Amino acid sequence: MMIHHYCDNSLSLIVAAPSENPNPIVAANLPLVLSQPAGSASDTEALRSGLMSVAAIHQSYLLARGGATPDGADAMLRIAQHHRMNAKTHLANACKTEAGTQSDASLAASLAIALTDIFLGGRNWSKNMDLAKTLVRVRGGPSALLGVSYPSTPGAIEGISRNRLFLEILTVYDLAGCIVSGQEVSMLDTDSDNWWLDDPYPNSSWVEPLFGISRPFLPLLARLINFLARAAREKSLTPVLNLDTLDECNEIFNELEGWVHNLSDLPARVHAGNTIYAKSSQASHNSRAR
Structure with missing residues (x-):
């Protein structure tokens, strides 16, 4: 349910000037989440939990804005924090291996956690930002990361375009x-x-x-x-x-x-x-x- 909410709302949630075709956020992240069976890889689990934390905090906002279900908004906020902690745990496990530090899913997960922290009011954002920058640095920096990324299919957000x-x-x-x-x-x-x-x-x-x-x-x-x-x-x-x-x-x-x-x-x-x-x-x- 949370992943569906993320896919349905990521344009209005994240994109300043949305265009329906394509949705760059979903196009970049969803194939990474679906690339491995659920529970089989720490990096994809970190990304899955990170996206669900973003979706949950957005749902909490919608419930609070409606005013009819304040308890529901608080409950959804707790769910967002739960998914955020799961994402951090999975990402920490992924980063214990060289493959995990070189993974696009790990980088995407660190960005999802950072976005959750922004939506939570800016708490802890600097530590997760530093982790994201470290993941880029261990891959040789931006130029090196782009240099080894495989070419993307025209119109697709994969490889170098992702x-x-x-x-x-x-x-x-x-x-x-x-x-x-x-x-x-x-x-x-x-x-x-x-x-x-x-x-x-x-x-x-x-x-x-x-x-x-x-x-x-x-x-x-x-x-x-x-x-x-x-x-x-x-x-x-x-x-x-x-x-x-x-x-x-x-x-x-x-x-x-x-x-x-x-x-x-x-x-x-x-x-x-x-x-x-x-x-x-x-x-x-x-x-x-x-």
Whole structure:
């Protein structure tokens, strides 16, 4: 029942600008869940439980919003937490083996657990985010992971297209987490791995439909987050920012303003997303750079 609910609602639940064909979330995850008999592999069981935890917490939200069955909402929340704990246990077992750490299902499971934590109000999200990033790192980083992924059938979300989707989701989660924590971004660290900008297939990206923001805008957002983290460290040592820091501050501000006015035939939802992130980033930029 939970998997059915996940398949039926994942578009409206996760995707910012949904399109019925295809549903990238289901297309990426469901074949992994069905690739092994139930109970036979820790990585697929972790993903199965992770997806059920997402579905259960969504059902809890729907029941609470309706107001008629508050006890049902609480019960469903407990079910979500139960599936989340099962997912974590199965994922820990999967990660005890080399095959488990190299598994696409393990990476997908870590993202499902992270999403559950986000829906639960942000508790414990950083530990599970770190695990997801570690799973990418032990596979050689984003470029290496994509390099060894098998080619996908046109129109299908498998192999390299599935792993690109997972990496893009993790990258956006990483950016959002760093905005909260004040730490520097690791998934878009161009000094060690320029996979985002060097991607030969940027037109097959799911960033715009999933998150309602332009893919080329995210490196600038990462640059701002990293700048603010460095400026905060510098400010803790000296109350006056140096001229180079102020020059970079102004440069980033102007680049953000350019995205507000850059339509480039973008869908209205994506342009609105770019504008919201650019303006809120400028506000954060101004308040922290003082």
